Amino acid sequence: MSREVRIYKTFATGLLVVSSIFITATVCLGVYLFYHLHEIRLLRAQLLNTSQVQNELLKNSTTNLVIYPHRIGSIAYVLNPFLKEGTLWAPEGSAYPINSLGLRGESIEPKASGVQRIVLLGDSWFFGWFLAEEEKTGSVLQQRLEEKLGTHPYEVITAAVPGWNTECETAFLENHLIRIDPDIIIWEMMANDVLDANGAAPPGVMAGFFSPQSPNLAPVNSLGKLNQIPMPFILSRMRRNLHFIETFLKKYPIPTIIMAIDIDPALMAFLNQGSDFPCPILYLPDKYKLDEKRGWIGPGDFHPTPWLNQIMALGIMQELSSRNWIPPIAWVPSETDVIQEFTKYRAEQSTEAAVARYLAHYADWTPSEFTRDTISGDIAYGLVNRDKMCERGILYLHVPPNRHHIVLQFAMEDSLLEYPRRISVTVRDLQGRETTAEHRIENSQNRLAIPVPLPRHEYLIHELEWAFDFRECHGPTLCYSAVLLKVSSE
Numbered sequence: 170m171s172r173e174v175r176i177y178k179t180f181a182t183g184l185l186v187v188s189s190i191f192i193t194a195t196v197c198l199g200v201y202l203f204y205h206l207h208e209i210r211l212l213r214a215q216l217l218n219t220s221q222v223q224n225e226l227l228k229n230s231t232t233n234l235v236i237y238p239h240r241i242g243s244i245a246y247v248l249n250p251f252l253k254e255g256t257l258w259a260p261e262g263s264a265y266p267i268n269s270l271g272l273r274g275e276s277i278e279p280k281a282s283g284v285q286r287i288v289l290l291g292d293s294w295f296f297g298w299f300l301a302e303e304e305k306t307g308s309v310l311q312q313r314l315e316e317k318l319g320t321h322p323y324e325v326i327t328a329a330v331p332g333w334n335t336e337c338e339t340a341f342l343e344n345h346l347i348r349i350d351p352d353i354i355i356w357e358m359m360a361n362d363v364l365d366a367n368g369a370a371p372p373g374v375m376a377g378f379f380s381p382q383s384p385n386l387a388p389v390n391s392l393g394k395l396n397q398i399p400m401p402f403i404l405s406r407m408r409r410n411l412h413f414i415e416t417f418l419k420k421y422p423i424p425t426i427i428m429a430i431d432i433d434p435a436l437m438a439f440l441n442q443g444s445d446f447p448c449p450i451l452y453l454p455d456k457y458k459l460d461e462k463r464g465w466i467g468p469g470d471f472h473p474t475p476w477l478n479q480i481m482a483l484g485i486m487q488e489l490s491s492r493n494w495i496p497p498i499a500w501v502p503s504e505t506d507v508i509q510e511f512t513k514y515r516a517e518q519s520t521e522a523a524v525a526r527y528l529a530h531y532a533d534w535t536p537s538e539f540t541r542d543t544i545s546g547d548i549a550y551g552l553v554n555r556d557k558m559c560e561r562g563i564l565y566l567h568v569p570p571n572r573h574h575i576v577l578q579f580a581m582e583d584s585l586l587e588y589p590r591r592i593s594v595t596v597r598d599l600q601g602r603e604t605t606a607e608h609r610i611e612n613s614q615n616r617l618a619i620p621v622p623l624p625r626h627e628y629l630i631h632e633l634e635w636a637f638d639f640r641e642c643h644g645p646t647l648c649y650s651a652v653l654l655k656v657s658s659e
Contacts, residue, residue: 236332237271243340245366247271247330258298258331265302270345272328273297280350285495286324287314288349290338291357293331294430298472309478310485317486317498326351334362335410339417346421353494354425355485356414356448360396360432363406364550395548395565397436398531400632401601402550402563407440415447424494426451428485431458431471434518435527451488453481454514484511528628535630537567538657551635557649560640564633564656570625572658574618575633579651581613582641590639590650597632598622615651618659 235257237249248255248271254264255273268276273296280286289295289307297305303312307327314323328341328349335358342349396403418425425448429437434452457464457480464477473481487508489495500508517523536548544556551562558579566575575596590610594617597603602622608615621631637650 241340241344243336245337248273260299260301263301274327277326277348284322284324285352286326286350287353287355288351289325289327289329289355290342291329292333292359293472294359295327295329295357296331299466300475304475304478306478306481310482313482313486318496321496332366334364334366335413337366339413343417351423353489354423355428356425357428357430358432359430362410363396363403394534397433398565399436399439399528400565400599400630401597402632404440411447418447426488433527434515435523438519439524451484452515454510456510480507483507532567532629535565535567537569540655544653553647553649556653558635558651558653560650561636566631566633566656566658567629568621568631568658574620574659575631576657576659577617578654579615580654581610581615581651583613585641586611586613590637593636594619595634596621598626599628600626
């Protein structure tokens with residue numbers, strides 16, 4: 170046998186041995202991973218839950234991996250049940266338990282005999298945003314009930330996830346009704362519930378420009394006045410939310426109170442106009458919700474402190490007691506003062522005079538002109554990066570009595586003009602009367618004048634809704650149709 174042949178055989182044998190070892194190791198690793206996949210996923214989830222990682226994610230975007238997409242689309246998302254505990258939206262250095270339903274809190278067990286279960290349903294407000302377990306609304310309510318009605322066993326359960334709207338809350342409650350088994354529901358409502366929930370995309374990251382319900386309308390989670398402006402879009406979304414609750418209560422007639430946090434009673438009175446709400450509404454008085462020093466969790470952060478949760482617990486308990494859903498309560502003078510504030514606020518802010526003041530306030534607040542430099546998400550839905558118009562959007566404008574057209578100016582990218590596009594623009598007044606204009610887009614600079622509905626309503630705010638027949642995506646979170654230049658009237 171030649172030397173070359175021996176070398177070749179030795180090399181081949183070595184290669185065969187190495188290949189065999191590699192294949193064997195790969196098979197063993199595959200078998201190990203197969204039998205330990207759950208533990209590996211859990212470890213990954215735990216690693217992703219570190220405060221450091223979460224803070225870095227939140228620093229640059231609205232994404233976080235504590236959010237877990239729910240298989241039922243109307244629920245949108247829950248907390249990641251594989252984590253077992255979470256640190257996001259918790260005080261520094263602390264963690265909260267996450268149960269199998271994807272809620273903050275311990276496992277929800279079947280109700281003990283004789284126990285009355287009160288369920289707090291809502292979003293970040295009831296969740297306990299940056300509060301310890303014993304400081305959140307549900308825990309405070311549990312404590313106060315035990316103090317005042319110790320012989321009557323009550324159990325307070327919180328079903329709340331930051332970012333949920335009324336649709337998410339309704340869907341979650343209905344799909345987990347047997348497990349949660351409420352005797353009384355305290356249903357939290359916020360002004361931004363008129364918006365869609367932020368979309369959840371695998372593997373559980375939130376994407377601020379996505380919305381499962383309205384993917385073409387960028388959600389604007391402003392805590393400002395926009396979400397309460399008395400115009401058709403907002404009013405229709407509020408009616409939609411109330412309809413969710415009404416439909417649920419017709420199927421499941423459970424004693425329910427709506428806890429309206431930042432919704433003005435005057436807006437609800439205007440919305441009502443002779444129709445009945447599905448259940449009683451308890452309003453958080455301005456005296457407390459506008460107390461930033463004592464009531465807000467931090468500067469500019471409109472979430473409750475333990476002090477404000479104590480205030481809300483008193484208001485909730487009095488509302489329940491006044492309807493004989495819980496026994497009468499003996500109040501001390503300081504508690505009576507708080508309760509009277511709740512009663513007075515609801516009565517005084519729901520009158521016809523209060524509604525008139527409310528409308529006048531928004532008529533003064535809404536600007537009469539916007540330029541590219543002044544356009545803000547505070548007055549529009551469907552804008553990304555300030556001036557990029559999504560496929561659909563809504564904008565509000567004050568139109569003086571001597572002007573009869575709203576003028577919309579926008580720009581197109583030249584490359585898009587090879588494919589002729591169209592835009593439809595509708596202008597509405599307070600009563601929902603509307604005019605619509607269609608426009609074929611053939612130039613980079615476009616100017617549309619849309620007549621306002623006649624006869625003119627004394628309320629001068631108008632709602633402008635646009636709808637393009639296309640959108641162009643410049644990345645996974647940046648899709649838009651045109652650039653907004655100016656909105657005015659003539």
